[in-house]
Amino acid sequence: MSTSLILLIILIVGLAAYFAGRARAMASSKGKLSVLHSLPGYHGVYVAIWAVLPAAFVLAIWLLASPFFVENSVRSALPESVHSQGSATTELMLGQVMQVANGLKLLNTEELAAVTSGSSNLRDALAAKGVPMANAGETYMVEAAQKYNSLKDSSRWVMSAVVLIIAIAGAVFAIRGISAPFRARNRVERVMLGALLLASSIAILTTVGIVGSMLSEAIRFFQSVSPSAFFFGTVWDPRFSAAGSGGTEGQFGLLPLLAGTLYIAFVAMLFAVPVGLFAAIYMAEYARPVVRGIAKPLLEILAGIPTIVYGFFALVTVGPFLRDISAQLNGLVTGNYVNFIQAQSVLTAGLVMGIMLIPFVSSLSDDIITQVPRSLRDGSLGLGATRSETIKRVILPAALPGIVGALLLTASRAVGETMIVVLAAGVAARMQLNPFEAMTTVTVKIVNQLTGDLEFNSPQTLVAFALGITLFAITLCLNIYALYIVRKYREQYE
Amino acid sequence: MTDMTSSVQSTFVRPAQARRDIGIKKRYAAERRFKAYGLAAILIGLFFLFVLLWTVVSKGYTAFQQTAITLPIEFSEQIIDPKNERGANPAKLMTANYPFLVRDALIKALGIDPANKPLVKQATDMVSASARTQLRDLVVANPAIIGTTANVSLLAEGNIDSANKGQIDLTVAEASRKVKDQQLEWMKKLTETGAMAKQFNTGLFTYGASSRPEAAGIGVAALGSLYMMLIVLVLALPIGVAASIYLEEFAPKNRLTDLIEVNINNLAAVPSIVYGLLGLSIFINFAGMPRSAALVGGLVLTLMTLPTIIIATRAALKAVPPSIRSAALGLGASKMQTIFHHVLPLAMPGVLTGTIIGLAHALGETAPLLLIGMVAFVVDYPGSPMDPSTALPVQIYMWANEAERAFVERTSGAIMILLIFLVVMNLGAILLRRRFERRW
Numbered sequence: 001m002s003t004s005l006i007l008l009i010i011l012i013v014g015l016a017a018y019f020a021g022r023a024r025a026m027a028s029s030k031g032k033l034s035v036l037h038s039l040p041g042y043h044g045v046y047v048a049i050w051a052v053l054p055a056a057f058v059l060a061i062w063l064l065a066s067p068f069f070v071e072n073s074v075r076s077a078l079p080e081s082v083h084s085q086g087s088a089t090t091e092l093m094l095g096q097v098m099q100v101a102n103g104l105k106l107l108n109t110e111e112l113a114a115v116t117s118g119s120s121n122l123r124d125a126l127a128a129k130g131v132p133m134a135n136a137g138e139t140y141m142v143e144a145a146q147k148y149n150s151l152k153d154s155s156r157w158v159m160s161a162v163v164l165i166i167a168i169a170g171a172v173f174a175i176r177g178i179s180a181p182f183r184a185r186n187r188v189e190r191v192m193l194g195a196l197l198l199a200s201s202i203a204i205l206t207t208v209g210i211v212g213s214m215l216s217e218a219i220r221f222f223q224s225v226s227p228s229a230f231f232f233g234t235v236w237d238p239r240f241s242a243a244g245s246g247g248t249e250g251q252f253g254l255l256p257l258l259a260g261t262l263y264i265a266f267v268a269m270l271f272a273v274p275v276g277l278f279a280a281i282y283m284a285e286y287a288r289p290v291v292r293g294i295a296k297p298l299l300e301i302l303a304g305i306p307t308i309v310y311g312f313f314a315l316v317t318v319g320p321f322l323r324d325i326s327a328q329l330n331g332l333v334t335g336n337y338v339n340f341i342q343a344q345s346v347l348t349a350g351l352v353m354g355i356m357l358i359p360f361v362s363s364l365s366d367d368i369i370t371q372v373p374r375s376l377r378d379g380s381l382g383l384g385a386t387r388s389e390t391i392k393r394v395i396l397p398a399a400l401p402g403i404v405g406a407l408l409l410t411a412s413r414a415v416g417e418t419m420i421v422v423l424a425a426g427v428a429a430r431m432q433l434n435p436f437e438a439m440t441t442v443t444v445k446i447v448n449q450l451t452g453d454l455e456f457n458s459p460q461t462l463v464a465f466a467l468g469i470t471l472f473a474i475t476l477c478l479n480i481y482a483l484y485i486v487r488k489y490r491e492q493y494e
Numbered sequence: 495m496t497d498m499t500s501s502v503q504s505t506f507v508r509p510a511q512a513r514r515d516i517g518i519k520k521r522y523a524a525e526r527r528f529k530a531y532g533l534a535a536i537l538i539g540l541f542f543l544f545v546l547l548w549t550v551v552s553k554g555y556t557a558f559q560q561t562a563i564t565l566p567i568e569f570s571e572q573i574i575d576p577k578n579e580r581g582a583n584p585a586k587l588m589t590a591n592y593p594f595l596v597r598d599a600l601i602k603a604l605g606i607d608p609a610n611k612p613l614v615k616q617a618t619d620m621v622s623a624s625a626r627t628q629l630r631d632l633v634v635a636n637p638a639i640i641g642t643t644a645n646v647s648l649l650a651e652g653n654i655d656s657a658n659k660g661q662i663d664l665t666v667a668e669a670s671r672k673v674k675d676q677q678l679e680w681m682k683k684l685t686e687t688g689a690m691a692k693q694f695n696t697g698l699f700t701y702g703a704s705s706r707p708e709a710a711g712i713g714v715a716a717l718g719s720l721y722m723m724l725i726v727l728v729l730a731l732p733i734g735v736a737a738s739i740y741l742e743e744f745a746p747k748n749r750l751t752d753l754i755e756v757n758i759n760n761l762a763a764v765p766s767i768v769y770g771l772l773g774l775s776i777f778i779n780f781a782g783m784p785r786s787a788a789l790v791g792g793l794v795l796t797l798m799t800l801p802t803i804i805i806a807t808r809a810a811l812k813a814v815p816p817s818i819r820s821a822a823l824g825l826g827a828s829k830m831q832t833i834f835h836h837v838l839p840l841a842m843p844g845v846l847t848g849t850i851i852g853l854a855h856a857l858g859e860t861a862p863l864l865l866i867g868m869v870a871f872v873v874d875y876p877g878s879p880m881d882p883s884t885a886l887p888v889q890i891y892m893w894a895n896e897a898e899r900a901f902v903e904r905t906s907g908a909i910m911i912l913l914i915f916l917v918v919m920n921l922g923a924i925l926l927r928r929r930f931e932r933r934w
Contacts, residue, residue, distance in 0.1 A: 306912065417765070
């Protein structure tokens with residue numbers, strides 16, 4: 001029986017259990033529903049929960065655990081000659097046995113008999129069914145494969161039977177407990193509460209998953225490259241390794257990538273912060289409601305545009321535009337029409353990222369500026385200050401912590417932005433200060449190292465996880481500090 | 495006190511003097527400047543929005559048209575099945591030399607000397623290589639067509655299509671141009687006879703990946719995106735709502751809850767590429783799910799969307815006034831019943847708005863999908879979420895890296911389609927909010 005069929009059967013049992021429980025509750029009320037502690041539906045759900053949950057739990061455990069047991073017993077059944085060659089060979093042979101096992105299922109009885117008796121070649125028989133084999137295969141493999149198949153089959157049958165029995169037993173047990181005063185609702189609600197708790201723990205699990213998975217892969221990376229060479233290295237030259245060579249000659253210096261990331265983020269902030277902040281001030285303090293009602297959603301469209309679109313914009317419009325205009329400028333001044341801005345450059349990426357960040361800065365700051373109490377504003381205006389003086393001397397200082405928080409959140413977004421820099425910043429990892437040249441970022445290198453054919457034990461791919469955990473750490477610090485400031489600021493004025 | 499009176503007197507005794515200059519003009523000028531900066535900032539923002547949209551639309555609107563060449567194709571038995579084997583071996587029809595049919599039709603239509611090989615080559619280059627599969631499918635579907643002549647509309651090759659749309663600079667020397675003078679002449683001739691015409695580009699919506707721009711479309715990628723959106727909706731909405739209900743209504747106010755709260759806010763701001771790394775290492779490496787599958791993409795996007803939905807749902811639950819809860823509890827409902835029968839339905843517009851915005855965000859997300867192998871050349875529609883597939887924004891990314899003019903056009907066209915989807919989703923969210931939102 002396939003897993004989905006078993007699940008379906010469990011669900012059907014659950015549905016039947018629901019109606020049985022409901023009917024039992026109705027019957028035990030003897031026609032007077034008000035004597036029941038809980039509504040009949042709750043009794044039904046209670047029985048259904050007993051039918052479904054334990055069975056599903058056992059099913060999940062069985063599905064997770066049975067491959068290990070089956071593999072173990074097949075492994076121990078492999079002949080001594082295999083075991084004596086070390087564990088790596090054993091695993092290799094085990095993999096081959098499983099392949100053979102899958103292949104054997106495709107053979108019909110005659111072919112199977114021929115293969116088992118050794119009269120026909122295993123490799124040819126399987127190749128005819130479209131299962132390729134690395135080597136000719138040996139007779140013990142057929143035996144082991146058959147053992148594997150039979151174990152797997154019997155495990156599946158036993159599992160189906162056990163799960164079904166548990167489902168029915170659970171339902172029967174629950175039905176027997178139903179009576180008029182039985183507090184079915186409280187039980188059901190406790191299960192619901194458990195489910196809600198489980199759902200909210202997924203958020204924690206995600207963080208644990210992010211940190212755990214990236215740390216474990218990063219540690220594997222640091223086994224072949226020393227952390228100091230990674231964190232303080234100034235040269236990024238990973239040299240894609242040939243498959244299986246495990247070459248570690250590449251250099252994995254983080255600093256050029258970090259420099260590029262921070263530089264591009266800095267340029268983006270340089271552009272986005274004044275524009276966003278002034279836009280927020282204008283909308284919060286000057287704009288009439290009509291203007292605000294139009295301009296604010298229009299600016300927020302910028303935040304809703306996918307970053308790949310910004311990347312494309314940088315690639316086909318902004319980059320070529322900057323390149324051409326720099327050539328023109330150069331020509332006007334020196335007479336030599338050569339561009340001094342590259343199409344892929346820190347400036348291109350920073351400018352386009354800045355456009356993307358404008359709405360972040362403006363809507364976050366707008367919220368914070370409007371939170372400054374009216375009384376501060378009125379006090380300053382009443383003393384004869386102009387509006388701009390009120391903003392500069394009273395509102396902005398009062399809102400400063402919140403705005404700093406907003407800017408930090410924006411900076412964290414700039415550091416973690418991927419698609420714009422992938423398309424607009426270039427791939428050359430170097431440390432320099434000219435914003436007209438290409439630099440690269442941490443995110444670009446993560447994408448570069450992990451697209452294409454992967455081999456998971458080479459430092460060339462594992463380095464992406466070390467980069468990822470670095471990125472995560474940077475943004476985590478920025479976020480937490482920003483959230484802390486913003487929260488504190490809210491408390492101040494609420 | 496005496497000081498004060500004396501100072502008042504001192505100003506009072508000099509009435510003839512002009513009013514003391516307290517810099518009011520300067521201050522007003524500063525005020526005007528400040529206001530102008532604000533206005534300029536908004537205009538800069540709107541200017542870039544306009545330029546961005548203009549770039550996409552002006553480069554992309556032509557992608558919705560495609561040049562086609564309609565030729566009377568003679569399905570000659572001589573070429574398709576010279577030895578008459580198709581009865582015995584239908585597979586013969588799959589491997590027949592269909593491009594020859596196109597060649598012969600072109601020779602006839604353009605009046606070229608069949609012996610002039612370079613000229614014939616130039617002529618056949620005008621028709622997309624996808625004509626082969628197109629004719630093959632026609633013949634396989636209806637073998638009776640062999641021996642007859644039928645008008646078939648074939649896709650023009652990408653560069654010819656660009657030239658027909660006037661996108662190729664004809665002042666460039668012929669040698670360094672993709673479209674030759676002879677081909678231009680033929681194009682003119684074919685257009686005059688009505689054989690060559692622009693038609694609505696349905697292929698853009700139905701085809702999959704292709705290295706030939708004229709045969710490339712977003713259909714396959716859009717299906718992959720649809721699978722992912724369904725997975726996100728089915729997983730993220732219930733989990734997100736359940737988590738927010740727990741955090742908002744049941745969780746005791748203690749450090750653990752505080753930690754979860756900070757954690758969720760932080761997850762909402764974690765770079766999306768980190769989710770890609772998570773998906774690669776947990777779902778693919780550890781759990782052994784297939785690479786490039788929409789299932790993995792959906793799971794990754796679910797994790798990414800969850801914080802957005804949780805934050806929106808919590809805000810919506812918080813907005814439901816306590817009087818509703820008190821009334822329900824007072825009538826004897828349990829806490830669970832209060833929430834599920836009264837609070838949640840009232841919060842539902844807010845929840846759905848948050849979900850739609852989260853989905854729109856997930857639809858446009860590219861970076862995490864690059865890491866889990868969705869940068870794939872997928873030609874066929876994925877039959878299930880386990881099959882290799884790609885996504886709309888990833889398809890845009892792949893096309894953006896192609897140099898040909900026809901691909902730039904298609905990239906912009908695909909972006910327009912993506913943006914239309916996003917606009918529709920966001921408008922839906924706004925309408926939902928307008929229609930059902932209640933102010934308490």
